[in-house]
Amino acid sequence: MEPRVLTSKKPLTLKGFFLQWEWMLVLLFIAVIVMNVNLSDYFWDYNNLRDATMSFLDKAFIVLPMVFIIILADIDISVGSIVALSSVIMADLYAHGVPMELALIVCLAVGTLCGYINGLLIVKFKELSSVIVTLSTMIIYRGIAYILLKDQSVGKFPKWFNYLGWGYVGSIPFILIAFAVFAVLFGILLHKTTFGRKVYAIGSNPTASRYSGVQVDRIKIIVFTLAGLMSAVTALFLTSRMGSTRPNIATGYELDVIAMVVLGGISTAGGKGRMIGAILAVFLIGYLRYGLGLINISAQTLLIVIGLLLIFAVSVPKLKWKGTGAKGKAV
Amino acid sequence: MKKVLTLGLAAVMAVTLLAGCGGNNKEAGASGGGSPSASAGQPSDAGGKKRLAIIFKNTGNPYGEKQMEGFKKAVEENGDEAILKAPDQPTAEAQIQMIEELISQKVDAIAIAANDPDALQPALQKAMNAGIKVISLDSAVNAQSRITHVNQADPERIGRTLIQGVSEMIGGEGEIAILSATSQATNQNTWIEWMKKELEDPKYANIKLVKVAYGDDLRDKSVSETEALLKSYPNLKAIIAPTTVGIAAAGKVLTDKGLKDKVKLTGLGLPSEMAEYIESGVCPWMYLWNPIDVGYLAGYTAEALVKGEITGAVGEKFTAGTLGEKEIVADGDGTQVMLGDPFKFDSGNIAEWKEVY
C-alpha cells in the first residue's frame, strides 16, 4: 500500500523528486503547449496567452479550497449553486439601491454562510456523506436563487465593478494577480501550517486523528466555509465578466472544478496531493481548452478529449503502483 | 528503474494522445456534416480571405445546425471562410469563452445566437473594440453589444399570428394554455407578451388563457407539464407551444392519449419533428421561419458590414443573395434586419419540408 505519510515529510531523493505527479503534469503541460503552437498560429502570442487566463480563471478560485475538501476525503458539489446564489443576492441588493461596495460584502457573506451550513450539516450528521449533503444543498441554494430572481437578469453595475473581470494591472490581468495571491495563501495554509497538517491527518485517518486530539469537526467546518467564501469570490469575478447575472449561472462548475483537482493529483481517497498540482491542472485544462478552441474544434470532440484526459490522468498512477508490486487497493 | 520507465512511457502516451486528438479534429472538421471547419494554420491575410464566425447556443441542435449551414453558405458565396462554433451546454459563460477565442484569432465578424441578452455585453464590446463586426441573430443581445440584429420574424407578428391561428382552430371560444421553454427564455417570453396583448382584443372575449407552463425544453418535463395541463383543465381546447421541444412533446402526449379531436395544438416547431403530428391532424398547422434563411441572412449582413457596405444605421439597404434586398430598421434603441413573416406549415406542404429541416 502506498505510504500515507505526509507528503512534505517524505525523504526527498533525486529520483523521488522527478517521479512526482507534478512533473507528469509539467510534461503534459509542455505537450499541450507544443501541440497548440503546432495547431494554431494565434496561440503563441503574449496578448492571447494573457487574455486566455481571464476566461478560465474564474472557477479556479474554487479549486483552491476544493483541494482541502478532497484531501479530507470529502467532496462539495454545491459550489456552482453557491456562486449563483451569492451573485444573485448581490445583484438584487444593488438593484434595490444598496451601494455596490456593501452588496459586494454581502455577496462574500452569503457564500461564507452557505459553506458554513454545508460544513455544519456534514459534521452534525456524520452518517450522511458529503456527496448527499451537498447534493441537497446544491438544489436548495439554486432554488433560492430562482425564488429571488425568477426569470429576471439583473445587471447595470457601476463601471468600476467591470474592472474585476476585465481590468489589467499594468499589462497583467487583475484576475490573474488575484488568483496568484489566493493560490499562495492557500498553498501556505495547506503546506506550512499546523492547520494544513491536520487536514492531511484527517484525510489519512479520521478516526485516529480524532483520538489524537485533532478537532475534526472544527476543521471540516472551516474548510467547507472556505469553499463557500471562495465560491463567492468566483461569483464576483464571473458576475463582472458577464456584466449581469441570473439564477442559472455557473451551472456545472462543480464538475469542472473537481476534474481539475483530481487531475492535479489530489487523491479522492483522501490524505494525498499538493496545491501546486491543482494549480498546474487549472492551467493545463485551461490552455488545452483554449488551444483547441483556437482551431474551432467541435464541442463534442472537446468533451471526449477532456474525459479521456481525466481517465488517463487517474489511471497512470494506479498502473505505476502495480508495476512496482505495490497493491493499489481502491474501493 | 521500472518506475522511471513507466513514467516515461506514460509521458510518451500522453503526447501521442494529445497529438492524436489534434489529428482527429482536422479529420472531423473535414468530414463531419455540422462540425466546425478546421482553420488550423491558415493566416488571416492569406489571399485577402476574410473569416466570419457564427456562435450558436449549443451543439447537437438541428435548428442551430441549419442556421450555421445557411451562414456558411452565404459566407462561401462571397468567397470567404466561415467558422462555426457552438458550446456543449447552452450557457453564456461558454459563449464568452468562445468569443475570447475568436478575438484571439482576429476574425473579421462574429454572428451570435445568444444564450443571454445581457451577459455577453462585456465580451462583445471587447470584440467590437478589437475591430470585429458583431451582429446577433435569432436570439438578440442588447443594443449596446451589437452593431445590428438579424431577426427571424417580428415577435409581435409571431405572438399575434399564434393567437389568431388558435382562435380559428377552436372557433373563437374555450380555454387555452401555453407550454413554453424555460421561464427565462427571452424569445419565448417576448412572444408570450405579444400573445397576451393580442388576447386583450374584445373579439377574443371568449378565449381564456388558463396557464403558462414551462417544460424547460426537456422532453420528460415537457411531457409531465402537458399531462398536468390536460388534467388540471379538463375543458382545455388548445395548447400553444412556441418552442420546438415543447410542441413535439405535446404532440406526442395528445397522440398517445387519443385527444386529437378534443385538444388542438399549434406553435413553433421543426417540420421534421412535427411531420408525424401534422399529418395525423393532432396539430392542424404550425409556424416557423426557415432557419437556413436566418443563417443565410446573417451571413450576408456580416459580409456587408465587413465590406463596409453598411454601418448598421437605420435606412441602409444591402442585397442578401437569393433573399433580395433587405433594409435595416429600428428596434428599440438598436437596429435590426427582418427576415419576414413566419412560414405556415400544414398537411399540404409538410411532406416536402420534413426532408429539409
Add this chain to the structure above:
Amino acid sequence: MKQKMFADAALAVGTGQGAATKTTISAKFAKFRELGLLAVIVLICIGVQIRNPSFLTWENINDIAANTAILSILSVGMMLVIITRGIDLSIGATLALSGMIAALTVKAHPGLHPLAALLLGFAVGLACGIVIGFLVAKVGILPIIATLGMMNVFRGLTYEASGGKWVSAHQMPDSFKQIATGSLLGINNLIVIAVVIYAVAYYFVSHTRTGRQVYAVGSNPESAEISGIKTKRILWLVYTIMGGLTGLAGVLWVSKFASAQGDTASGYELSVIAACVLGGVSIAGGSGKISGIILGAVLLGILNNALPMINVSPFWQNWIQGMIILAAVVFNALVKRGIDRNNLMRRKI
C-alpha cells in the same frame, strides 16, 4: 475516502454479514422508515387531491407509473452500484448514447423488430458499463472520477454519432414507438418491464449468492475479500448491470418521447441518485432495499407530477424538491442513530 468509509461502516448497520443480533431490531426500524416514506407519499397525495381532484384518477396514476418506470429501472442499477460504495454519474450520457444508436438503427432499417432494437440498446449500454466496470474494478479508479470522465466521453460520442441531428417521430417506425405506448393486459409496457425488472432484481439481491455478495462487498470490502469473495468481479458486475439497464432505459426513453437528441437525459443521473437516497440506500455502502427504492422513485415521480398540477410556481419547484431530499436523508440519519443507540443499549443489558 477509504478511512472515512471504515468509520461509516462501523456506524452503519450491517444488513450484510455478521450482525445477527442486530437484524431483528434494525429490520423493524428499516420497516418503520419505509412506512414513514409511505406516509409522506400518502400525505402528499391527499394534499394534492384536495387541491386538484383529477390527481387520483386511474388515468393520472397510470401516467405517473409510466413516467416513473424509466427512473425506477435506473434506480435498481444505481442501488447496486451505491451498495458497493460507488456512484455512477455517467448514466445520463450512457442512456443518450444507447438511445441514439438504437434510434439511428431503426431509422436506417425500419423493418427491424422492436425487440432487436431493445437488445441493441441493451448491448450498447452493457458495453459502456463494462468499460466503466473495468476502470473501477481493474484499474482502481474511484467511481465518481471514472464515471465523470466517461460521462464526457459518452456524451461526446452521442453527438458524434448523430452528427448534430435529432431522430424524430416520423423517422421511427410505428412498431418501435409502440414499445413504450403499447400495453399488456391493459397495463402500459413500460410498467410491465419495470415490474419484471424489479421481480428479477428482488430475486437477485435476496436469493442468489452473487446478490448477497454485493452487500458483503459494500459492507466491508476487506473482510469480503478475505472470506473469498472476488470483490473486483462483483464491482465489475454491478457497473455492467447498471450499464445494461441504462441501455435498456435509453431505448425506452427514445421510444416514449419519439425523439432522440444529443442532450437526451442530461443531468438525469441526479434524479436517479436522489431516488435511491430517498429510498434509504446508504451512500456509505452495504445497505439498500428494493422496496425502498420503489418508494423513492414513486415519491419523486409523484412530486414531478403533482407540483405542476397544484400550480406551484416553477421558481419554487427546485427549492421544494431539494428540501424534501434533505429532509428525507436527515430523517434517515436520525432513524439510524436511533437504531445504533438501541443496539448499544441491548448490548449493555
